[in-house]
Amino acid sequence: MWSCLLLFGIFLPYTAQGLESFDPWSSDNKICQPSMKTCSFELHSDSAMTMFYKQLYRVVATEDGILQKYDEPDDKFEPEQIITADGYPKLVYVFNQTLPGPVLHVYQDQKISVRIFNDFSTESLSVHFHGIRQVGTPGSDGVGRVTQLSILPGSSFLHEFTAFDEGTYWYHSHVKSQTSMGLVGAFIVHPKTKPQQTYKEFTVVLQDWQHFYTGEQHQMLVQSGQFYPNDLESLTSSGTIDYYQAVDNSRAAEALVTSILVNGRGQYLDSRNNENSTNSPLERLIVQESDSQYRIRLINGGSTFSLVFSIDEHQLQVIASDGVPFAQPVIADHLIIGLGERYDVLVNITTKSNQSSCKLFV
Numbered sequence: 021m022w023s024c025l026l027l028f029g030i031f032l033p034y035t036a037q038g039l040e041s042f043d044p045w046s047s048d049n050k051i052c053q054p055s056m057k058t059c060s061f062e063l064h065s066d067s068a069m070t071m072f073y074k075q076l077y078r079v080v081a082t083e084d085g086i087l088q089k090y091d092e093p094d095d096k097f098e099p100e101q102i103i104t105a106d107g108y109p110k111l112v113y114v115f116n117q118t119l120p121g122p123v124l125h126v127y128q129d130q131k132i133s134v135r136i137f138n139d140f141s142t143e144s145l146s147v148h149f150h151g152i153r154q155v156g157t158p159g160s161d162g163v164g165r166v167t168q169l170s171i172l173p174g175s176s177f178l179h180e181f182t183a184f185d186e187g188t189y190w191y192h193s194h195v196k197s198q199t200s201m202g203l204v205g206a207f208i209v210h211p212k213t214k215p216q217q218t219y220k221e222f223t224v225v226l227q228d229w230q231h232f233y234t235g236e237q238h239q240m241l242v243q244s245g246q247f248y249p250n251d252l253e254s255l256t257s258s259g260t261i262d263y264y265q266a267v268d269n270s271r272a273a274e275a276l277v278t279s280i281l282v283n284g285r286g287q288y289l290d291s292r293n294n295e296n297s298t299n300s301p302l303e304r305l306i307v308q309e310s311d312s313q314y315r316i317r318l319i320n321g322g323s324t325f326s327l328v329f330s331i332d333e334h335q336l337q338v339i340a341s342d343g344v345p346f347a348q349p350v351i352a353d354h355l356i357i358g359l360g361e362r363y364d365v366l367v368n369i370t371t372k373s374n375q376s377s378c379k380l381f382v
């Protein structure tokens with residue numbers, strides 16, 4: 021019997037903690053079952069501090085990635101108790117006090133009801149369900165100041181729509197740059213009846229991350245003449261504007277991206293000064309020998325860059341893109357995922373026969 025951890029990034033010591041796989045056909049799933057006509061969820065938007073426990077105690081990560089109270093090393097915390105992001109203390113915007121927000125699992129043709137509570141003290145927001153066809157329900161699309169008034173602090177808004185298409189989708193704020201502050205989450209539509217072949221699965225939300233408050237980033241982009249980042253003209257005809265090129269050669273104006281998060285966890289590596297780098301815990305996916313093939317639902321929920329995804333020594337069997345299944349799987353050793361894009365991949369977890377546990381790096 022062996023088990024594996026898929027570790028995102030660099031080596032960390034083994035602990036049993038990590039993300040368990042999700043089985044859409046297990047009767048343990050209480051919130052939404054295939055037999056239900058309607059599935060209801062609540063999302064509360066609020067601000068939070070990374071690397072703080074209940075907004076009270078400053079938390080630091082040791083060299084081994086263990087989280088502890090800043091001035092009392094004996095007070096330890098589990099990664100699930102702390103919004104770590106890349107280990108750098110920062111104000112973030114979150115749904116239900118988690119980064120990213122909760123994964124909402126539903127089944128095809130169900131009526132979906134999601135009430136968004138705006139618990140911010142000053143910000144208004146709206147929440148868009150990315151990729152969902154709002155047939156007959158345009159008012160639930162969630163585009164602030166277009167399909168609805170933004171939700172004011174202290175108010176709520178009820179989204180009601182039907183999940184017509186199975187696949188991997190996501191939700192995010194659609195007001196200002198709140199997405200880059202953390203207001204993202206996965207929205208998964210499973211088939212309405214159990215397919216012949218089923219897989220346990222993981223949802224993996226990728227995000228580029230920066231340390232500035234969005235208002236600061238916005239200010240710098242405007243002041244330096246680099247706004248709008250996606251205005252091709254400003255990037256091709258001006259010699260004065262600096263830009264960054266992503267893995268697929270797409271360009272973004274000088275961005276302040278410092279790290280990449282996988283399900284809200286990453287590490288900040290300061291190339292100029294190692295002392296500013298962090299050892300915050302990375303995301304771990306727990307896989308078991310008994311089901312060595314898993315479905316991984318990848319979502320680029322970032323705000324600036326396309327990202328590359330690969331798993332060391334493993335091929336990716338790509339079976340769907342942006343919610344749409346492929347007629348034939350495509351085998352790849354890495355994937356470039358643009359902003360907002362989703363890919364579903366099957367992975368056969370392999371390990372050397374004499375290992376009782378292993379770590380794979382992503």
Ligand SMILES: [Cu+2]
Nearest residue numbers: 148150192360
């Ligand atoms: Cu979107």
